[in-house]
Amino acid sequence: QVQLAESGGGVVQPGRSLRLSCAASGFIFSNFAMHWIRQAPGKGLEWVAVIWYDGNNKYYADSVKGRFTISRDNSKNTMYLEMSSLRPEDTAVYYCARERWFGSFWFDPWGQGTLVTVSS
Amino acid sequence: NFLLTQPPSVSESPGKTVTISCTRSSGSIASNYVHWYQQRPGSSPTTVISENNHRSSGVPARFSASIDSSSNSASLTISGLKTEDEADYYCQSFDNNNQGVFGGGTTLTVL
Numbered sequence: 001q002v003q004l005a006e007s008g009g010g011v012v013q014p015g016r017s018l019r020l021s022c023a024a025s026g027f028i029f030s031n032f033a034m035h036w037i038r039q040a041p042g043k044g045l046e047w048v049a050v051i052w053y054d055g056n057n058k059y060y061a062d063s064v065k066g067r068f069t070i071s072r073d074n075s076k077n078t079m080y081l082e083m084s085s086l087r088p089e090d091t092a093v094y095y096c097a098r099e100r101w102f103g104s105f106w107f108d109p110w111g112q113g114t115l116v117t118v119s120s
Numbered sequence: 121n122f123l124l125t126q127p128p129s130v131s132e133s134p135g136k137t138v139t140i141s142c143t144r145s146s147g148s149i150a151s152n153y154v155h156w157y158q159q160r161p162g163s164s165p166t167t168v169i170s171e172n173n174h175r176s177s178g179v180p181a182r183f184s185a186s187i188d189s190s191s192n193s194a195s196l197t198i199s200g201l202k203t204e205d206e207a208d209y210y211c212q213s214f215d216n217n218n219q220g221v222f223g224g225g226t227t228l229t230v231l
Contacts, residue, residue: 035220037220037222044208044210044222044223044224044225045157045159045165045210045212045222045225046222047212047214047219047220047221047222050218050220057218059217059218059219060219061219061220062121062219095164095165100170104153104170104171105152105153105155105212105213105214105220106153106155106167106170106171107155107157107165107167107212107220108166108167108170108176109164109166110164110165110166111164112164113164
Protein backbone atom coordinates (compact mmCIF):
# COMPACT_ATOMS: atom_id res chain seq x y z
CA GLN A 1 0.00 0.00 0.00
CA VAL A 2 1.00 3.62 -0.41
CA GLN A 3 3.11 4.77 2.50
CA LEU A 4 5.01 7.91 3.38
CA ALA A 5 7.38 8.11 6.32
CA GLU A 6 8.95 11.35 7.51
CA SER A 7 12.12 11.50 9.55
CA GLY A 8 14.73 13.98 10.69
CA GLY A 9 12.77 16.07 13.13
CA GLY A 10 14.15 17.17 16.48
CA VAL A 11 15.11 20.13 18.61
CA VAL A 12 17.26 22.78 16.95
CA GLN A 13 18.41 26.23 17.99
CA PRO A 14 17.19 29.35 16.22
CA GLY A 15 19.29 30.20 13.21
CA ARG A 16 20.45 26.63 12.69
CA SER A 17 19.58 24.15 9.95
CA LEU A 18 17.81 20.82 9.75
CA ARG A 19 17.00 18.37 6.96
CA LEU A 20 13.82 16.35 6.85
CA SER A 21 13.31 13.25 4.74
CA CYS A 22 10.18 11.61 3.38
CA ALA A 23 10.55 7.99 2.28
CA ALA A 24 7.88 6.77 -0.13
CA SER A 25 6.78 3.23 -0.92
CA GLY A 26 3.92 1.43 -2.62
CA PHE A 27 3.73 3.63 -5.71
CA ILE A 28 5.86 4.90 -8.57
CA PHE A 29 7.42 7.84 -6.77
CA SER A 30 8.83 9.48 -9.89
CA ASN A 31 5.33 9.91 -11.33
CA PHE A 32 4.01 12.16 -8.57
CA ALA A 33 4.44 15.70 -7.33
CA MET A 34 5.13 15.81 -3.61
CA HIS A 35 4.38 18.38 -0.92
CA TRP A 36 5.42 19.44 2.56
CA ILE A 37 2.74 20.74 4.91
CA ARG A 38 3.22 21.77 8.53
CA GLN A 39 1.11 22.22 11.62
CA ALA A 40 2.23 24.31 14.59
CA PRO A 41 1.20 22.94 17.99
CA GLY A 42 -2.52 23.43 18.48
CA LYS A 43 -2.84 25.30 15.18
CA GLY A 44 -4.10 24.67 11.69
CA LEU A 45 -2.43 23.31 8.60
CA GLU A 46 -0.01 25.40 6.55
CA TRP A 47 1.21 24.43 3.10
CA VAL A 48 5.00 24.72 2.83
CA ALA A 49 6.30 23.59 -0.55
CA VAL A 50 5.80 21.43 -3.62
CA ILE A 51 8.21 19.71 -5.98
CA TRP A 52 7.09 18.36 -9.32
CA TYR A 53 7.52 14.71 -10.25
CA ASP A 54 10.80 15.32 -12.11
CA GLY A 55 12.20 17.78 -9.59
CA ASN A 56 12.41 20.54 -12.17
CA ASN A 57 9.83 22.85 -10.61
CA LYS A 58 9.58 23.89 -6.98
CA TYR A 59 7.27 26.34 -5.26
CA TYR A 60 7.27 27.65 -1.72
CA ALA A 61 5.05 29.42 0.77
CA ASP A 62 6.08 33.04 1.26
CA SER A 63 6.83 32.29 4.93
CA VAL A 64 9.68 29.91 4.04
CA LYS A 65 10.89 31.20 0.67
CA GLY A 66 14.62 31.75 0.66
CA ARG A 67 15.13 29.67 3.81
CA PHE A 68 13.76 26.24 2.90
CA THR A 69 14.73 24.07 -0.07
CA ILE A 70 12.69 21.14 -1.30
CA SER A 71 14.36 18.38 -3.30
CA ARG A 72 13.91 14.76 -4.25
CA ASP A 73 15.92 11.73 -5.27
CA ASN A 74 13.72 9.55 -7.45
CA SER A 75 16.32 6.77 -7.41
CA LYS A 76 15.83 6.55 -3.63
CA ASN A 77 12.10 7.24 -3.58
CA THR A 78 12.79 10.04 -1.13
CA MET A 79 11.94 13.71 -0.82
CA TYR A 80 13.77 16.19 1.36
CA LEU A 81 13.21 19.54 3.02
CA GLU A 82 16.35 21.45 3.88
CA MET A 83 15.46 24.10 6.45
CA SER A 84 17.90 26.87 7.29
CA SER A 85 17.81 30.07 9.36
CA LEU A 86 15.19 28.39 11.50
CA ARG A 87 12.93 30.51 13.64
CA PRO A 88 10.79 29.64 16.67
CA GLU A 89 7.70 30.09 14.49
CA ASP A 90 8.90 27.18 12.32
CA THR A 91 8.13 24.86 15.23
CA ALA A 92 5.58 22.38 13.90
CA VAL A 93 4.82 18.86 12.87
CA TYR A 94 5.96 18.54 9.27
CA TYR A 95 3.99 16.22 7.03
CA CYS A 96 4.85 15.03 3.56
CA ALA A 97 2.03 14.22 1.18
CA ARG A 98 1.62 12.92 -2.34
CA GLU A 99 -0.31 14.94 -4.88
CA ARG A 100 -2.90 12.47 -6.04
CA TRP A 101 -2.80 13.56 -9.65
CA PHE A 102 -0.74 16.27 -11.27
CA GLY A 103 -2.28 19.70 -11.02
CA SER A 104 -4.94 18.77 -8.49
CA PHE A 105 -3.16 19.94 -5.35
CA TRP A 106 -5.03 17.08 -3.67
CA PHE A 107 -2.87 15.73 -0.86
CA ASP A 108 -3.34 12.01 -0.47
CA PRO A 109 -2.02 10.24 1.45
CA TRP A 110 -0.14 12.02 4.21
CA GLY A 111 2.71 10.68 6.28
CA GLN A 112 2.60 10.45 10.06
CA GLY A 113 4.61 13.65 10.49
CA THR A 114 7.85 14.57 12.20
CA LEU A 115 8.10 17.21 14.91
CA VAL A 116 10.54 20.09 14.56
CA THR A 117 11.09 22.26 17.63
CA VAL A 118 13.08 25.46 17.25
CA SER A 119 14.19 26.61 20.66
CA SER A 120 17.27 27.78 22.46
CA ASN B 121 -2.93 35.10 -2.74
CA PHE B 122 -6.35 34.51 -1.18
CA LEU B 123 -7.69 33.31 2.15
CA LEU B 124 -10.11 30.51 2.93
CA THR B 125 -12.26 31.31 5.95
CA GLN B 126 -13.95 28.61 8.02
CA PRO B 127 -15.91 28.90 11.26
CA PRO B 128 -13.61 27.92 14.15
CA SER B 129 -16.14 25.51 15.58
CA VAL B 130 -19.53 23.95 15.01
CA SER B 131 -21.55 21.64 17.19
CA GLU B 132 -24.63 19.53 16.67
CA SER B 133 -26.41 16.55 18.13
CA PRO B 134 -26.07 12.97 16.97
CA GLY B 135 -28.32 12.18 14.04
CA LYS B 136 -28.55 15.80 12.93
CA THR B 137 -26.97 17.54 9.94
CA VAL B 138 -24.18 20.09 10.04
CA THR B 139 -22.64 22.24 7.32
CA ILE B 140 -19.15 23.72 7.44
CA SER B 141 -18.50 26.67 5.18
CA CYS B 142 -15.28 27.73 3.50
CA THR B 143 -15.30 31.19 1.94
CA ARG B 144 -12.70 32.35 -0.55
CA SER B 145 -11.60 35.95 -0.06
CA SER B 146 -10.75 36.83 -3.64
CA GLY B 147 -10.94 35.18 -7.00
CA SER B 148 -13.56 32.63 -7.90
CA ILE B 149 -14.11 29.57 -5.72
CA ALA B 150 -14.63 27.67 -8.96
CA SER B 151 -11.19 28.59 -10.30
CA ASN B 152 -9.35 25.82 -8.47
CA TYR B 153 -10.41 22.58 -6.85
CA VAL B 154 -11.43 22.57 -3.21
CA HIS B 155 -10.59 19.53 -1.10
CA TRP B 156 -11.71 18.67 2.43
CA TYR B 157 -9.68 16.81 5.06
CA GLN B 158 -10.58 15.30 8.40
CA GLN B 159 -8.05 15.26 11.22
CA ARG B 160 -8.70 13.39 14.42
CA PRO B 161 -6.59 14.21 17.50
CA GLY B 162 -3.10 12.81 17.24
CA SER B 163 -3.57 11.66 13.65
CA SER B 164 -2.60 12.86 10.21
CA PRO B 165 -5.24 14.43 7.98
CA THR B 166 -7.17 12.21 5.61
CA THR B 167 -9.28 13.14 2.61
CA VAL B 168 -13.04 13.18 2.96
CA ILE B 169 -13.87 15.10 -0.22
CA SER B 170 -11.66 15.83 -3.23
CA GLU B 171 -12.14 17.95 -6.32
CA ASN B 172 -15.05 19.97 -4.91
CA ASN B 173 -17.49 17.12 -4.41
CA HIS B 174 -15.95 13.66 -4.82
CA ARG B 175 -16.21 11.50 -1.75
CA SER B 176 -12.99 9.68 -1.03
CA SER B 177 -12.87 5.89 -0.92
CA GLY B 178 -14.28 4.55 2.32
CA VAL B 179 -15.94 7.82 3.32
CA PRO B 180 -19.62 7.31 4.17
CA ALA B 181 -22.29 8.76 1.91
CA ARG B 182 -23.30 10.94 4.87
CA PHE B 183 -20.48 13.25 3.77
CA SER B 184 -21.07 15.56 0.82
CA ALA B 185 -19.70 18.85 -0.46
CA SER B 186 -20.38 21.53 -3.00
CA ILE B 187 -19.24 24.92 -4.20
CA ASP B 188 -21.42 27.99 -4.61
CA SER B 189 -20.24 30.75 -6.91
CA SER B 190 -22.84 33.21 -5.64
CA SER B 191 -21.35 33.17 -2.14
CA ASN B 192 -17.87 32.27 -3.38
CA SER B 193 -17.72 29.47 -0.92
CA ALA B 194 -17.47 25.73 -0.55
CA SER B 195 -19.45 23.69 1.94
CA LEU B 196 -19.01 20.33 3.61
CA THR B 197 -22.23 18.73 4.85
CA ILE B 198 -22.36 15.80 7.23
CA SER B 199 -25.74 14.22 7.79
CA GLY B 200 -26.79 11.63 10.36
CA LEU B 201 -24.01 12.82 12.66
CA LYS B 202 -22.18 10.22 14.70
CA THR B 203 -19.84 10.76 17.61
CA GLU B 204 -17.04 9.32 15.46
CA ASP B 205 -17.38 12.36 13.18
CA GLU B 206 -15.89 14.55 15.89
CA ALA B 207 -12.70 15.95 14.41
CA ASP B 208 -11.11 19.00 12.84
CA TYR B 209 -12.07 19.64 9.23
CA TYR B 210 -9.99 21.67 6.79
CA CYS B 211 -10.82 22.98 3.36
CA GLN B 212 -7.92 23.47 0.97
CA SER B 213 -7.32 24.90 -2.47
CA PHE B 214 -4.44 26.43 -4.38
CA ASP B 215 -3.65 29.54 -6.34
CA ASN B 216 -2.32 30.19 -9.80
CA ASN B 217 1.18 30.64 -8.39
CA ASN B 218 1.26 26.98 -7.42
CA GLN B 219 0.88 27.70 -3.72
CA GLY B 220 -1.44 25.70 -1.52
CA VAL B 221 -4.00 27.42 0.70
CA PHE B 222 -5.72 25.93 3.75
CA GLY B 223 -8.69 27.20 5.64
CA GLY B 224 -8.15 27.76 9.34
CA GLY B 225 -9.96 24.57 10.25
CA THR B 226 -13.27 23.85 11.97
CA THR B 227 -13.64 21.76 15.09
CA LEU B 228 -16.77 19.64 14.93
CA THR B 229 -18.30 18.62 18.25
CA VAL B 230 -21.07 16.04 18.28
CA LEU B 231 -22.85 16.34 21.61
